[in-house]
Amino acid sequence: MSELAKALSQQQFSEDITRCSGKLYRVAYCYVKNEQDALDIVSEATYKAYLSYERMKTPQYFESWITRIVIHCALDRLNRNKRITFMEDQTQEYAAAELAVPLEEKLDLYEAMDRLAPEEKAYIILKFFEDLRFRDIADVLELPENTVKTRFYRIIGKLKQYLVEGEVEGL
Secondary structure, eight states: OOHHHHHHHHHHHHHHHHHHHHHHHHHHHHHHOOHHHHHHHHHHHHHHHHHHGGGOSOGGGHHHHHHHHHHHHHHHHHHHHOOOOOOOOOOSGGGGGGGGSOHHHHHHHHHHHHTSOHHHHHHHIIIIISOOOHHHHHHHHTSOHHHHHHHHHHHHHHHHHHHHHHHHHHO
């Protein structure tokens, strides 16, 4: 590869990462619930993506590709640590929009999500926190769209059950 082509490729990678860095951080944070760990995961994923960027076959799917790498890095981190994580105060710009939901309900939801397997959290995070369509989630997870829908609704059922159990336990 010529020096000019390599420089253009590096510039494009830098622009692509800059464009979706906030989303990558939010995805990582939803898994580890710790600012520093989330930043480490994004850094690790960025490094891995940079090493294989030139081999990427479909540049228009960069965001799905890098999100998948972040999810795998987050799952690796969770498997390595196998520790209990606690919610930190969120200081993100999107936290203000969450103020409409009472704190108690948010805590119940986060506790219910913590009961899900890390692989199951991906569906909830991508659908509700990143506002992706089922087709886009299927691209990120490399699964058929109907499989994504089936698993998503099964996971939603689990969340509902966990939330109902929490209400009963709280009485």
